[in-house]
Amino acid sequence: MSQTPDATPRALREAFYVLSTAQDVPDARLLDDIVRRYPQFGQELTDFAIAVTVDALRGDRAVEAAEAAIDPTVVSPAVSRAMSHFQNRLHAHTTRAPEMKSARVTDAVNPFAGLSRSEYRAFAARLNANAVFVGKLRDRQIDPATMTPGFQARVAKELTAPLDVVVAHFSARRAAPAGQFFKAEGKPATGTQQSFEEAVRSSGLSEVQQKFLLEL
Amino acid sequence: MDPFEPIRFKAAALHEQLLSEGEDPFEPLELVQAAVARRDLELVWLPKGDPALKGSRALYDDQGGTICCEEDGDPVTRALLVAHELGHSELHAPVIVLAQWSRRVEPFIVVVCTTLGSRIFQAVQGRGVRR
Numbered sequence: 001m002s003q004t005p006d007a008t009p010r011a012l013r014e015a016f017y018v019l020s021t022a023q024d025v026p027d028a029r030l031l032d033d034i035v036r037r038y039p040q041f042g043q044e045l046t047d048f049a050i051a052v053t054v055d056a057l058r059g060d061r062a063v064e065a066a067e068a069a070i071d072p073t074v075v076s077p078a079v080s081r082a083m084s085h086f087q088n089r090l091h092a093h094t095t096r097a098p099e100m101k102s103a104r105v106t107d108a109v110n111p112f113a114g115l116s117r118s119e120y121r122a123f124a125a126r127l128n129a130n131a132v133f134v135g136k137l138r139d140r141q142i143d144p145a146t147m148t149p150g151f152q153a154r155v156a157k158e159l160t161a162p163l164d165v166v167v168a169h170f171s172a173r174r175a176a177p178a179g180q181f182f183k184a185e186g187k188p189a190t191g192t193q194q195s196f197e198e199a200v201r202s203s204g205l206s207e208v209q210q211k212f213l214l215e216l
Numbered sequence: 217m218d219p220f221e222p223i224r225f226k227a228a229a230l231h232e233q234l235l236s237e238g239e240d241p242f243e244p245l246e247l248v249q250a251a252v253a254r255r256d257l258e259l260v261w262l263p264k265g266d267p268a269l270k271g272s273r274a275l276y277d278d279q280g281g282t283i284c285c286e287e288d289g290d291p292v293t294r295a296l297l298v299a300h301e302l303g304h305s306e307l308h309a310p311v312i313v314l315a316q317w318s319r320r321v322e323p324f325i326v327v328v329c330t331t332l333g334s335r336i337f338q339a340v341q342g343r344g345v346r347r
Contacts, residue, residue, distance in 0.1 A: 117281050124280075131280030132260045132268050138279075141267040194267055202267065204260040 015041050016048055018106045019113045026052055051109055110169055112138035130157040133203040136194070137170070146172035146196040150216040226306065230254075244295035251302055252283060259298065261287035273297055276304040 004120050015038040026049040035042045112134070116125065124134045126200050136142050137155065144152075147170065154164040194202070233240055241252045247342060252259045262268055264286045269275055274285040274297040283301040285294060 058285065112279075117279060120280050129259055131262065131277070131282040132262070134282060135280055135282065136268055137275055192267065199267075202263055202266055204262065 007165060011038065012041055012044060019045060019049060020052060051114070065067060109165060110138065110172075111159050111165055114167075123158055123207055127154065130203060130205060130209070130210050132206060133213075136199050136203065141193055142170070142199045143193045143195055148196070148216055151164075151196065151213065154216050194216065227303075230306075245291040248295045248298040249300065252298065255302070257302075257304055258282045260284050264288045267322075270315050271279065276301040278305075281305075287315055 015034060019026055019030065019034050022034070027169050031045060031049045035045055038045060042167050066198060104171070112120070112123075120134065121131060127134070144167070152170070153163060156166040159166065197214060205213070231241075233317060234247060234254065236252050237250070237254075239247050249259060258281060260282060262284050266284075266286075268284050269286060274283065276278075276283050283298055283305070285297050285301070287294075289297075
């Protein structure tokens with residue numbers, strides 16, 4: 001007798017909950033265990049584990065933790081694929097990859113996604129900007145080619161995120177906005193990207209803030 | 217009691233609270249700005265068509281707690297746009313829930329907006345808008 005996997009949003013939330021509470025930083029062994037329990041969510045769990053790990057470790061410790069825990073002798077093909085994906089994504093996020101600076105990646109981790117409102121506003125304050133400008137960074141509405149290296153480094157520093165993760169985020173494909181609500185005649189649009197200077201000039205920032213950001 | 221009644225009550229309570237704190241009901245833009253501040257939100261006026269508006273006239277960003285609104289238009293229109301976004305901020309809870317329920321919540325937001333808005337319109341019709 002076979003069991004039909006429960007693929008409801010409730011089951012997915014339960015799987016996420018188990019993954020996020022089992023240990024501080026998920027590793028390949030934990031992912032293996034949970035993908036076995038929720039095989040219908042292998043891809044979602046892998047992506048979630050990556051996001052949690054990158055967010056928690058912000059660097060090389062993620063790769064070390066994942067490699068130390070993996071046991072390649074007892075995995076199913078589905079679990080093996082999930083673990084391989086996990087390792088590959090971790091490697092991409094935590095090692096320097098200069099070619100990513102010019103590539104338009106499609107599934108980069110959004111380093112702003114996990115920020116609470118207070119963290120989001122605190123980041124805006126540290127950057128000497130406002131929430132609107134940070135929203136443009138979060139939603140990839142600024143052409144990364146027009147950002148100065150100094151500005152990108154400042155964003156990475158204030159986010160306490162690896163520079164490569166931040167650069168990859170800015171270069172990634174823009175997705176439909178989440179957690180935003182509109183008053184419009186038609187469907188919301190991601191719109192065209194602004195140049196860095198245009199974004200600084202049009203986001204409701206003070207003259208002092210604009211000068212500071214443009215000089216980074 | 218119809219299901220919208222609690223929402224009307226909530227909007228009316230917010231309106232009354234703002235008046236009790238000294239806000240002028242005949243200044244619609246100042247009224248909604250006070251409501252924004254009361255809810256610890258930020259209101260930013262942007263040029264029409266700014267990318268942050270995502271093709272809309274006004275927008276509520278739950279993560280940043282920000283209402284963006286186009287700076288064009290008369291004060292009453294802008295006040296109603298902001299009031300609509302206030303409805304989102306009032307009724308929406310965690311983002312994850314909202315993504316699933318936003319379509320069902322939208323009619324309630326219209327009620328919040330309409331209740332607050334109708335007060336504004338009554339004021340406008342009775343006294344005119346001071347600019």
